[in-house]
Amino acid sequence: MNRRTFTKSLLSAVPVAGAFGSGAFAQGLRDITFVQPSPSAINSFPVFVAIGEGYFEEEGLKVTVEAINGSGAVLQALSAGQAQFGRPGPGPMLAARSRGVEAVHIYNVAARSNFGIAVQEGSPIQNVEELRGKVIGTGTADGAEVGFARNVMTSVGMVEGKDFEFLTVGDGGPATAAFLNGAIDAYSSSTADTAVLNQRGMAVRDITPAEFGRFFGNGIATMADTIANDRELVEGWSRAFARGHAFSLDDANRETVLKHLATGNPQEGEDKEFQSALFDAVRSKTIPTDTSNGYGWYPAEVWQEWHDSLLAGGEIPAPLDDxxxxxxxxFAAIGNKAIGG
Known part of the structure:
Protein backbone atom coordinates (compact mmCIF):
# COMPACT_ATOMS: atom_id res chain seq x y z
CA MET A 1 0.00 0.00 0.00
CA ASN A 2 1.45 3.35 -1.00
CA ARG A 3 2.05 5.87 1.75
CA ARG A 4 2.39 9.56 1.01
CA THR A 5 3.98 12.44 2.85
CA PHE A 6 2.02 15.52 3.84
CA THR A 7 1.91 18.84 2.08
CA LYS A 8 2.88 21.96 3.98
CA SER A 9 0.06 24.22 5.10
CA LEU A 10 0.45 27.56 3.35
CA LEU A 11 -2.38 29.65 4.78
CA SER A 12 -2.78 28.49 8.37
CA ALA A 13 -4.05 31.12 10.75
CA VAL A 14 -2.85 28.80 13.52
CA PRO A 15 -0.17 26.59 11.92
CA VAL A 16 -0.14 22.89 12.64
CA ALA A 17 2.81 22.31 14.95
CA GLY A 18 5.88 21.82 12.81
CA ALA A 19 5.93 21.91 9.03
CA PHE A 20 4.56 19.02 7.06
CA GLY A 21 7.13 17.24 4.98
CA SER A 22 7.00 18.07 1.28
CA GLY A 23 6.14 15.13 -0.94
CA ALA A 24 5.93 14.38 -4.62
CA PHE A 25 2.33 13.60 -5.46
CA ALA A 26 1.19 12.01 -8.67
CA GLN A 27 0.21 14.44 -11.38
CA GLY A 28 -3.42 15.18 -12.08
CA LEU A 29 -4.68 15.17 -8.50
CA ARG A 30 -7.29 17.68 -7.47
CA ASP A 31 -6.16 20.11 -4.76
CA ILE A 32 -8.61 20.46 -1.88
CA THR A 33 -8.37 21.95 1.59
CA PHE A 34 -9.49 20.57 4.94
CA VAL A 35 -9.76 23.00 7.87
CA GLN A 36 -9.59 21.87 11.47
CA PRO A 37 -10.36 23.94 14.59
CA SER A 38 -7.03 23.29 16.34
CA PRO A 39 -3.47 22.30 15.37
CA SER A 40 -3.79 18.74 16.72
CA ALA A 41 -3.29 15.95 14.19
CA ILE A 42 -4.66 13.45 16.69
CA ASN A 43 -8.05 15.20 16.87
CA SER A 44 -8.38 14.76 13.08
CA PHE A 45 -6.58 11.43 12.94
CA PRO A 46 -8.62 9.80 10.12
CA VAL A 47 -7.60 12.64 7.78
CA PHE A 48 -3.88 12.33 8.46
CA VAL A 49 -3.98 8.54 8.25
CA ALA A 50 -5.95 8.66 4.97
CA ILE A 51 -3.31 11.02 3.57
CA GLY A 52 -0.45 8.89 4.83
CA GLU A 53 -1.93 5.64 3.53
CA GLY A 54 -2.64 7.14 0.11
CA TYR A 55 -6.42 6.78 0.35
CA PHE A 56 -7.14 10.34 -0.78
CA GLU A 57 -4.72 9.97 -3.66
CA GLU A 58 -6.58 6.86 -4.77
CA GLU A 59 -9.67 9.08 -4.99
CA GLY A 60 -7.75 11.60 -7.11
CA LEU A 61 -7.39 14.10 -4.25
CA LYS A 62 -4.43 16.01 -2.80
CA VAL A 63 -5.44 17.29 0.64
CA THR A 64 -3.89 20.31 2.33
CA VAL A 65 -4.68 20.65 6.04
CA GLU A 66 -5.18 24.12 7.52
CA ALA A 67 -5.43 24.68 11.27
CA ILE A 68 -7.53 27.67 12.30
CA ASN A 69 -8.96 28.88 15.56
CA GLY A 70 -12.24 27.21 16.49
CA SER A 71 -15.38 25.95 14.81
CA GLY A 72 -16.58 29.44 13.96
CA ALA A 73 -13.48 30.03 11.85
CA VAL A 74 -13.89 26.62 10.23
CA LEU A 75 -17.43 27.49 9.15
CA GLN A 76 -16.30 30.87 7.86
CA ALA A 77 -13.66 29.18 5.72
CA LEU A 78 -16.19 26.71 4.32
CA SER A 79 -18.79 29.38 3.54
CA ALA A 80 -16.15 31.60 1.90
CA GLY A 81 -15.03 28.76 -0.38
CA GLN A 82 -11.56 28.67 1.17
CA ALA A 83 -11.94 24.98 2.04
CA GLN A 84 -14.06 22.09 0.84
CA PHE A 85 -14.26 20.18 4.13
CA GLY A 86 -13.88 21.01 7.82
CA ARG A 87 -14.45 19.65 11.32
CA PRO A 88 -16.80 22.02 13.21
CA GLY A 89 -18.90 21.25 16.25
CA PRO A 90 -22.66 20.76 15.92
CA GLY A 91 -23.53 23.75 18.11
CA PRO A 92 -21.58 26.33 16.08
CA MET A 93 -22.83 24.76 12.87
CA LEU A 94 -26.51 25.01 13.82
CA ALA A 95 -25.91 28.58 14.94
CA ALA A 96 -24.30 29.32 11.56
CA ARG A 97 -27.25 27.75 9.74
CA SER A 98 -29.59 30.03 11.67
CA ARG A 99 -27.66 32.89 10.00
CA GLY A 100 -28.04 31.39 6.54
CA VAL A 101 -24.77 29.44 6.29
CA GLU A 102 -25.78 26.20 4.55
CA ALA A 103 -23.14 23.89 5.99
CA VAL A 104 -23.97 20.18 6.33
CA HIS A 105 -22.46 17.56 8.62
CA ILE A 106 -21.67 14.37 6.69
CA TYR A 107 -19.70 12.15 9.13
CA ASN A 108 -20.05 11.87 12.90
CA VAL A 109 -16.41 11.79 13.98
CA ALA A 110 -16.82 12.34 17.74
CA ALA A 111 -19.73 9.94 18.09
CA ARG A 112 -19.47 10.19 21.87
CA SER A 113 -19.15 13.54 23.55
CA ASN A 114 -15.56 14.76 23.35
CA PHE A 115 -16.19 17.75 25.58
CA GLY A 116 -16.51 18.18 29.30
CA ILE A 117 -16.37 20.74 32.09
CA ALA A 118 -13.36 20.17 34.32
CA VAL A 119 -12.14 21.62 37.59
CA GLN A 120 -8.80 21.27 39.34
CA GLU A 121 -8.38 17.98 41.16
CA GLY A 122 -8.31 19.71 44.56
CA SER A 123 -11.23 22.06 43.88
CA PRO A 124 -14.15 21.93 46.33
CA ILE A 125 -16.53 22.12 43.35
CA GLN A 126 -18.17 18.73 42.87
CA ASN A 127 -20.87 19.39 40.27
CA VAL A 128 -21.95 21.98 37.73
CA GLU A 129 -24.61 23.38 40.08
CA GLU A 130 -21.74 24.66 42.21
CA LEU A 131 -20.46 26.80 39.32
CA ARG A 132 -23.06 29.47 40.04
CA GLY A 133 -21.25 32.80 40.20
CA LYS A 134 -18.08 31.23 38.79
CA VAL A 135 -15.96 31.71 35.67
CA ILE A 136 -15.61 28.93 33.08
CA GLY A 137 -12.59 29.09 30.83
CA THR A 138 -12.75 28.12 27.16
CA GLY A 139 -10.15 27.57 24.49
CA THR A 140 -11.84 29.81 21.93
CA ALA A 141 -14.60 32.41 21.97
CA ASP A 142 -16.97 30.59 19.61
CA GLY A 143 -15.76 27.00 19.48
CA ALA A 144 -17.81 23.88 20.06
CA GLU A 145 -16.69 23.73 23.70
CA VAL A 146 -18.55 27.00 24.38
CA GLY A 147 -21.88 25.74 23.06
CA PHE A 148 -21.43 22.47 24.90
CA ALA A 149 -20.79 24.17 28.22
CA ARG A 150 -23.67 26.59 27.69
CA ASN A 151 -26.00 23.64 27.11
CA VAL A 152 -24.80 21.96 30.30
CA MET A 153 -25.30 25.13 32.33
CA THR A 154 -28.72 25.78 30.79
CA SER A 155 -29.77 22.29 31.86
CA VAL A 156 -29.35 23.30 35.51
CA GLY A 157 -31.14 26.62 35.08
CA MET A 158 -28.16 28.94 34.75
CA VAL A 159 -27.82 31.78 32.27
CA GLU A 160 -24.54 33.13 30.92
CA GLY A 161 -23.79 36.66 32.12
CA LYS A 162 -26.17 36.29 35.03
CA ASP A 163 -25.26 33.08 36.83
CA PHE A 164 -21.81 32.38 35.38
CA GLU A 165 -19.27 33.84 32.96
CA PHE A 166 -17.15 32.49 30.13
CA LEU A 167 -13.56 33.62 29.73
CA THR A 168 -11.52 32.78 26.63
CA VAL A 169 -8.11 31.66 27.88
CA GLY A 170 -6.76 29.37 25.15
CA ASP A 171 -5.61 25.82 25.72
CA GLY A 172 -2.53 24.08 27.11
CA GLY A 173 -0.21 26.47 28.93
CA PRO A 174 -2.57 29.47 28.94
CA ALA A 175 -5.36 27.34 30.43
CA THR A 176 -2.97 26.06 33.11
CA ALA A 177 -1.95 29.63 33.93
CA ALA A 178 -5.61 30.71 34.15
CA PHE A 179 -6.27 28.00 36.72
CA LEU A 180 -3.15 28.86 38.71
CA ASN A 181 -3.82 32.60 38.87
CA GLY A 182 -7.47 32.12 39.78
CA ALA A 183 -8.86 33.64 36.59
CA ILE A 184 -11.08 30.60 36.03
CA ASP A 185 -12.86 28.14 38.32
CA ALA A 186 -13.56 25.53 35.66
CA TYR A 187 -12.59 24.79 32.07
CA SER A 188 -14.74 23.59 29.20
CA SER A 189 -12.47 21.44 27.12
CA SER A 190 -12.11 18.58 24.68
CA THR A 191 -10.74 15.16 25.57
CA ALA A 192 -7.43 16.27 24.07
CA ASP A 193 -7.31 19.53 26.05
CA THR A 194 -7.93 17.70 29.33
CA ALA A 195 -5.21 15.19 28.53
CA VAL A 196 -2.75 18.02 27.84
CA LEU A 197 -3.55 19.71 31.17
CA ASN A 198 -3.02 16.48 33.09
CA GLN A 199 0.18 15.78 31.18
CA ARG A 200 1.54 19.21 32.09
CA GLY A 201 0.92 18.71 35.77
CA MET A 202 -2.43 20.48 36.07
CA ALA A 203 -4.54 17.61 37.38
CA VAL A 204 -8.21 18.10 36.55
CA ARG A 205 -11.39 16.07 36.93
CA ASP A 206 -14.57 16.11 34.89
CA ILE A 207 -17.81 17.23 36.56
CA THR A 208 -20.03 17.04 33.47
CA PRO A 209 -23.38 15.32 34.12
CA ALA A 210 -23.32 11.80 32.67
CA GLU A 211 -26.35 12.37 30.46
CA PHE A 212 -24.36 14.77 28.27
CA GLY A 213 -22.25 11.89 27.01
CA ARG A 214 -24.87 11.38 24.28
CA PHE A 215 -24.10 14.78 22.75
CA PHE A 216 -21.78 13.95 19.87
CA GLY A 217 -19.02 16.42 19.10
CA ASN A 218 -17.20 17.71 16.04
CA GLY A 219 -17.84 16.05 12.71
CA ILE A 220 -16.94 16.43 9.06
CA ALA A 221 -18.87 19.16 7.28
CA THR A 222 -19.10 20.60 3.80
CA MET A 223 -21.41 23.07 2.10
CA ALA A 224 -24.82 22.12 0.71
CA ASP A 225 -23.90 23.45 -2.72
CA THR A 226 -20.79 21.24 -2.74
CA ILE A 227 -23.02 18.22 -2.18
CA ALA A 228 -25.41 19.40 -4.91
CA ASN A 229 -22.84 20.41 -7.51
CA ASP A 230 -19.78 18.28 -6.73
CA ARG A 231 -21.16 15.03 -5.40
CA GLU A 232 -18.30 12.95 -6.78
CA LEU A 233 -15.88 14.95 -4.62
CA VAL A 234 -17.94 14.38 -1.47
CA GLU A 235 -18.25 10.67 -2.18
CA GLY A 236 -14.52 10.33 -2.82
CA TRP A 237 -13.67 12.23 0.35
CA SER A 238 -16.10 10.06 2.35
CA ARG A 239 -14.59 6.80 1.12
CA ALA A 240 -11.03 7.90 1.88
CA PHE A 241 -11.92 9.36 5.28
CA ALA A 242 -13.81 6.24 6.37
CA ARG A 243 -10.92 4.04 5.28
CA GLY A 244 -8.54 6.19 7.33
CA HIS A 245 -10.87 5.88 10.31
CA ALA A 246 -11.17 2.10 10.01
CA PHE A 247 -7.41 1.66 9.53
CA SER A 248 -6.81 3.65 12.72
CA LEU A 249 -9.22 1.54 14.77
CA ASP A 250 -7.25 -1.64 14.03
CA ASP A 251 -4.63 -2.09 16.75
CA ALA A 252 -2.47 -3.99 14.27
CA ASN A 253 -1.87 -0.64 12.54
CA ARG A 254 -1.11 1.32 15.70
CA GLU A 255 2.56 2.10 15.10
CA THR A 256 1.90 3.13 11.51
CA VAL A 257 -0.95 5.39 12.61
CA LEU A 258 1.20 7.10 15.24
CA LYS A 259 3.92 7.70 12.66
CA HIS A 260 1.41 9.37 10.33
CA LEU A 261 0.18 11.55 13.19
CA ALA A 262 3.73 12.53 14.15
CA THR A 263 4.34 13.53 10.54
CA GLY A 264 1.22 15.70 10.66
CA ASN A 265 2.16 17.29 13.97
CA PRO A 266 5.78 16.60 15.04
CA GLN A 267 5.30 18.33 18.39
CA GLU A 268 2.60 15.83 19.39
CA GLY A 269 4.95 13.02 18.40
CA GLU A 270 7.87 14.15 20.57
CA ASP A 271 6.54 12.41 23.67
CA LYS A 272 5.61 8.94 22.42
CA GLU A 273 3.89 7.88 25.65
CA PHE A 274 1.73 11.00 25.72
CA GLN A 275 0.95 10.75 22.00
CA SER A 276 -0.17 7.16 22.43
CA ALA A 277 -2.36 7.95 25.44
CA LEU A 278 -3.95 10.95 23.76
CA PHE A 279 -4.65 8.95 20.61
CA ASP A 280 -6.38 6.27 22.70
CA ALA A 281 -8.56 8.90 24.40
CA VAL A 282 -9.55 10.62 21.15
CA ARG A 283 -10.03 7.40 19.20
CA SER A 284 -12.35 5.96 21.84
CA LYS A 285 -14.74 8.90 21.34
CA THR A 286 -15.14 8.06 17.63
CA ILE A 287 -16.62 4.61 18.27
CA PRO A 288 -20.43 4.84 18.50
CA THR A 289 -22.25 3.13 21.34
CA ASP A 290 -24.37 1.42 18.66
CA THR A 291 -22.31 0.20 15.70
CA SER A 292 -25.24 -1.37 13.84
CA ASN A 293 -25.09 1.45 11.29
CA GLY A 294 -21.31 1.44 11.10
CA TYR A 295 -19.13 4.47 11.76
CA GLY A 296 -19.92 8.14 11.23
CA TRP A 297 -23.70 7.72 11.65
CA TYR A 298 -25.78 10.55 13.13
CA PRO A 299 -28.73 9.85 15.45
CA ALA A 300 -31.60 12.15 14.51
CA GLU A 301 -32.84 12.40 18.08
CA VAL A 302 -29.56 13.85 19.35
CA TRP A 303 -29.57 16.46 16.60
CA GLN A 304 -32.99 17.47 17.94
CA GLU A 305 -31.57 17.65 21.46
CA TRP A 306 -28.69 19.83 20.25
CA HIS A 307 -31.18 22.08 18.48
CA ASP A 308 -33.48 22.39 21.47
CA SER A 309 -30.60 23.14 23.83
CA LEU A 310 -29.27 25.85 21.55
CA LEU A 311 -32.73 27.34 21.25
CA ALA A 312 -33.19 27.33 25.02
CA GLY A 313 -29.77 28.90 25.51
CA GLY A 314 -30.41 31.66 22.98
CA GLU A 315 -27.67 30.56 20.57
CA ILE A 316 -30.22 30.31 17.80
CA PRO A 317 -33.02 32.91 17.77
CA ALA A 318 -35.77 30.64 16.49
CA PRO A 319 -36.30 27.01 15.51
CA LEU A 320 -34.62 26.06 12.25
CA ASP A 321 -37.05 25.59 9.39
CA ASP A 322 -35.61 22.20 8.46
CA PHE A 331 -22.08 9.76 2.90
CA ALA A 332 -21.34 7.83 6.07
CA ALA A 333 -23.12 4.93 4.38
CA ILE A 334 -20.89 5.35 1.32
CA GLY A 335 -17.83 5.42 3.57
CA ASN A 336 -18.90 2.30 5.42
CA LYS A 337 -19.45 0.50 2.15
CA ALA A 338 -15.87 1.35 1.18
CA ILE A 339 -14.57 -0.40 4.30
CA GLY A 340 -16.88 -3.35 3.90
CA GLY A 341 -19.30 -2.22 6.61
Missing part, protein backbone atom coordinates in the same frame (compact mmCIF):
# COMPACT_ATOMS: atom_id res chain seq x y z
CA UNK A 323 -33.25 20.64 11.00
CA UNK A 324 -32.77 17.56 8.79
CA UNK A 325 -31.00 19.74 6.21
CA UNK A 326 -28.14 20.25 8.68
CA UNK A 327 -26.93 16.68 8.46
CA UNK A 328 -27.05 13.55 6.36
CA UNK A 329 -26.07 9.90 6.80
CA UNK A 330 -25.82 9.12 3.09
Missing amino acids: LSAAWTNE
